[in-house]
Amino acid sequence: MFPCVSVVELSALRTGEYVLKGIIVIEHVVDAMFIPNYLMRNAQEYANEPALSWKDSAGEWETDSWSDLAAFSMDIAKSLISLGYEAGENLSIYSYNRREWYGAYAAAQMAGGAAVGVYHTCSPDEVE
Numbered sequence: 478m479f480p481c482v483s484v485v486e487l488s489a490l491r492t493g494e495y496v497l498k499g500i501i502v503i504e505h506v507v508d509a510m511f512i513p514n515y516l517m518r519n520a521q522e523y524a525n526e527p528a529l530s531w532k533d534s535a536g537e538w539e540t541d542s543w544s545d546l547a548a549f550s551m552d553i554a555k556s557l558i559s560l561g562y563e564a565g566e567n568l569s570i571y572s573y574n575r576r577e578w579y580g581a582y583a584a585a586q587m588a589g590g591a592a593v594g595v596y597h598t599c600s601p602d603e604v605e
Contacts (some may be wrong), residue, residue: 520547564589
């Protein structure tokens with residue numbers, strides 16, 4: 478469960494016979510899991526089960542277990558933090574679909590940020 482705060486500004490909200498003015502802060506709890514939560518849960522429950530497979534440079538299949546993938550993503554998160562990445566920041570991922578893409582995506586969220594994939598077909602203006 479994650480606490481969320483919504484701020485509602487009421488400049489002149491009419492409710493029946495009353496006019497409300499001011500600001501109301503509504504705190505509620507979101508009963509949701511995010512990608513890192515699922516990744517860590519799967520690493521515990523299905524530690525040695527296959528999670529992600531890809532072909533190496535020789536065309537042979539490689540496979541990470543859930544625990545391997547969680548550790549890989551956590552290592553990237555630690556690296557991002559050591560480079561100065563802070564909670565609330567965004568991470569752009571410019572890459573083809575690959576193991577490192579998913580690791581970086583999960584890592585950004587593990588570090589409290591958000592990630593977005595950038596298509597290789599995007600122009601420099603679209604990326605900026």
